Amino acid sequence: MTLLLTPFYARGARQVAQDLLGKRLVRLLDGRRLSGRIVEAEAYCDAAEPDLACHGDRANRGRPTPRTAVMFGPPGFAYVYFTYGMHWMFNVITGPDGQANAVLIRALEPEEGIELMQARRSKRPLSQLTNGPARLAQALAIDRALNGAHLCDPHGVIWIEDAPPAPPDAICSGPRIGLGKTPEPWRSMPWRYWIHGNKFVSR
């Protein structure tokens, strides 16, 4: 059981997003493991490239704000933010310290603690437990308390474990979801990655 460490995260967001497919996101809640394999992820702001879809680039002329401060910090930490007045989104920080690079985890294939996750999700069927960024956050009890959490701490409450990667020829890519008003070309850049045919992908 190997925990992914800083060097894994300290790379380009698009590379990390693809390499995260197949890895296991683990949440320790009241001593119990809730987990799932990552099957869908999106890259936001790779290296120093501009990305007007990225919170770090869009707000405050690309400078940190209280909300986005974690994004500008070192890799291997969690960036958790609140949106639509009710939903939490879980990201991992990638790239070098000082750049607002991140990967949004969009969907998991549930593995451990399924009953507990279902209890947290109004007993929804397995297929609708963690197939969306806000859904998986609810299932794994991810909220503002985990913003800034270190994912490389073996005594922490959330981390990502090594697991067999998705075969390269099974990785699909396409435009990111929900960008709405984001200008081109970023709106259409194919920086969303998922495992071909996996039924837990959000769409």
Add this chain to the structure above:
DNA sequence: AGCACGATTAACT
């Protein structure tokens, strides 16, 4: 101090 809106979801028709 006020306001428009969002890296979404669930429940509608």
Add this chain to the structure above:
DNA sequence: GTTAATCGTGCTC
């Protein structure tokens, strides 16, 4: 396919 829910954030006045 459409829409309400719901509030923190960042921008403008």
